[in-house]
Amino acid sequence: MTGRRSAEEIGSTPTGPRALPPLGPQRSVPAPEEVDTVLGSGLRVVAVRRPDVPMVELRLRVPFADTSGRDDSAHAAVAEVLATTILSGTSSRSRVGIDDDLAGVGGEIGFSVDPERLSVSGHALADGLDTLLDVLADLVLAATHPDDELARERERLVERIELASAQPSVIARRALQERRYGAHPVTREMPRPEEVTAVTADAVRSLQASALLPGGSVLVLVGDLDPADAVARVEKALAGWSGGRAAPLPALPELRARDLLLVDRPGAVQSQLRLSAPAVGRTDPRYPALQLANLALGGYFSSRLVENLREDKGYTYHASSSLELDPHGAVLAVETDVASEVTGPALLEARYELGRLAVVPPTEDEVESARRYLVGSLLISMTTQAGYASTVAALAAHGLSSSWVREHPARLEAVTTDEVAAAATEFFAPTRFTGVVVADAARTGPGLHALGGVEIP
Numbered sequence: 001m002t003g004r005r006s007a008e009e010i011g012s013t014p015t016g017p018r019a020l021p022p023l024g025p026q027r028s029v030p031a032p033e034e035v036d037t038v039l040g041s042g043l044r045v046v047a048v049r050r051p052d053v054p055m056v057e058l059r060l061r062v063p064f065a066d067t068s069g070r071d072d073s074a075h076a077a078v079a080e081v082l083a084t085t086i087l088s089g090t091s092s093r094s095r096v097g098i099d100d101d102l103a104g105v106g107g108e109i110g111f112s113v114d115p116e117r118l119s120v121s122g123h124a125l126a127d128g129l130d131t132l133l134d135v136l137a138d139l140v141l142a143a144t145h146p147d148d149e150l151a152r153e154r155e156r157l158v159e160r161i162e163l164a165s166a167q168p169s170v171i172a173r174r175a176l177q178e179r180r181y182g183a184h185p186v187t188r189e190m191p192r193p194e195e196v197t198a199v200t201a202d203a204v205r206s207l208q209a210s211a212l213l214p215g216g217s218v219l220v221l222v223g224d225l226d227p228a229d230a231v232a233r234v235e236k237a238l239a240g241w242s243g244g245r246a247a248p249l250p251a252l253p254e255l256r257a258r259d260l261l262l263v264d265r266p267g268a269v270q271s272q273l274r275l276s277a278p279a280v281g282r283t284d285p286r287y288p289a290l291q292l293a294n295l296a297l298g299g300y301f302s303s304r305l306v307e308n309l310r311e312d313k314g315y316t317y318h319a320s321s322s323l324e325l326d327p328h329g330a331v332l333a334v335e336t337d338v339a340s341e342v343t344g345p346a347l348l349e350a351r352y353e354l355g356r357l358a359v360v361p362p363t364e365d366e367v368e369s370a371r372r373y374l375v376g377s378l379l380i381s382m383t384t385q386a387g388y389a390s391t392v393a394a395l396a397a398h399g400l401s402s403s404w405v406r407e408h409p410a411r412l413e414a415v416t417t418d419e420v421a422a423a424a425t426e427f428f429a430p431t432r433f434t435g436v437v438v439a440d441a442a443r444t445g446p447g448l449h450a451l452g453g454v455e456i457p
Contacts, residue, residue, distance in 0.1 A: 277427065
C-alpha cells in the first residue's frame with residue numbers, strides 16, 4: 001500500500017526531528033471511598049474501597065519499641081523470635097490449620113518486626129475478609145508459641161542472622177546506626193545470634209501479652225469492600241483485643257555532624273561508604289524541594305552521584321542518596337560500595353558532589369527530570385491495591401491520612417528551581433554529615449588520613 005509513512009518519517013520534519021509537545025498538566029488523583037476512624041480500643045482503622053480486583057489487602061502496624069531503658073538487645077531478640085513463631089499455632093488452630101483456613105479464601109499473612117514496630121501484611125479474596133480478620137484476631141490474642149516450634153524456629157533464625165551478619169552491607173548498616181544514634185533502641189535492627197539463643201518461650205509469650213496492644217496501632221484495609229461495613233467487621237473480629245497503648249519509639253537523639261568513623265574489616269576487598277545528615281519530614285514545607293534536590297544528587301539513575309562515581313570514574317556499580325523517614329523527622333543517607341584501592345578517591349568524589357549540589361544547585365532541566373520521575377513513581381505506587389495499602393499504612397504510622405499522598409503531586413508541581421536550590425544549600429553541605437567507612441584499615445587508612453575528616457581508631 002503506497003503513501004504510508006514510517007515512524008521515523010512521522011517524527012521528523014524537513015529541518016530535523018519533530019519537537020516533542022510540552023507535558024500536560026498533572027491530573028489530580030481522585031479520592032476513593034474511605035472510612036478513617038479510631039475504635040474504642042484505640043486501634044485506628046482505615047478502610048478504602050478499591051474494587052479493581054475482588055481482593056482485600058491488609059496492613060497492621062503496631063508500635064513495638066523497647067522502652068525498658070536497658071542498653072542491650074534483649075527486646076530485639078525476643079521480638080524477632082515472636083515474629084518468627086507467631087504463625088506456629090494458637091489455642092484453637094495449629095500451624096497447618098492457619099494455613100488451611102487462609103488458603104481456603106486465597107489468603108496469606110506474614111509478620112515482621114523492626115526497632116519501631118511489628119508489621120503484619122496479608123491479603124484474601126474479598127468474600128474471605130471475615131476469615132482473614134478471624135485468623136488475625138486469633139494470632140494477636142491467642143498465639144501459643146509452642147516450645148518445640150519455638151526451638152526449631154529459633155535455630156533457623158540464628159542461622160539466618162549468622163549469614164546476614166557476615167554481609168558487608170549489614171556490617172555497614174549496624175556501624176552507621178551506632179555512629180548516628182549510639183545506644184538508642186533504633187540501632188538494634190538485628191539481634192546477635194547469642195541473644196536469640198537465650199530467648200525463652202516464656203519471654204516471647206510475656207512480650208506478646210504486654211506489648212502487642214491496639215492503642216496507637218493502625219489497621220489498613222484496601223480492596224473490593226464497603227468501608228463502613230469493613231470497619232464494623234474489624235470491630236467485631238477484634239472485640240477482644242484491648243488492654244492499653246502500644247509503646248512508641250523514644251525520640252531519637254540529635255544527629256550531629258562529625259568526622260566519619262573508619263571501621264576496620266581486615267582483608268576486605270571492598271569498602272562501604274555511608275554518610276548521613278539531618279533532614280526534615282513529610283509535613284515540613286521544605287520537604288518537596290528536599291525530595292527533588294535529593295533525586296538530583298543520587299535518588300535515581302539519572303543523578304550526579306551515578307554520573308560521577310559510576311559512569312565517569314567507574315568506581316562503583318551503585319551509588320545513591322535517600323531520605324529515611326521516621327515519626328520524629330528524617331535523615332539523609334548517601335551510600336556506595338567501592339574497591340579498597342579507590343576508597344579515598346570515591347569518598348573525595350562523594351564529598352565533591354555534596355558540595356557541588358550546595359553551591360551549584362540543580363538546573364531547571366535536572367529539577368524537571370526529577371519532578372517527572374518522582375510524581376510518576378508516586379502515582380505508580382498507588383495503582384494497585386497492595387501498593388495503596390502499603391502507602392496508606394506508612395503514612396498512617398506517621399499520623400498522616402491518605403489525602404497527603406493524593407495531594408503531594410500538586411506540591412511537587414509547585415516547587416520552583418529556586419526552592420530546590422535553597423534546599424540543596426541548606427541540607428547537602430558536606431560539613432553537615434557524619435557516617436562510617438567500613439574497610440580494611442591497613443589498606444585504606446593512610447589515604448583516608450591524608451584526605452582528612454575521617455576518625456581512624
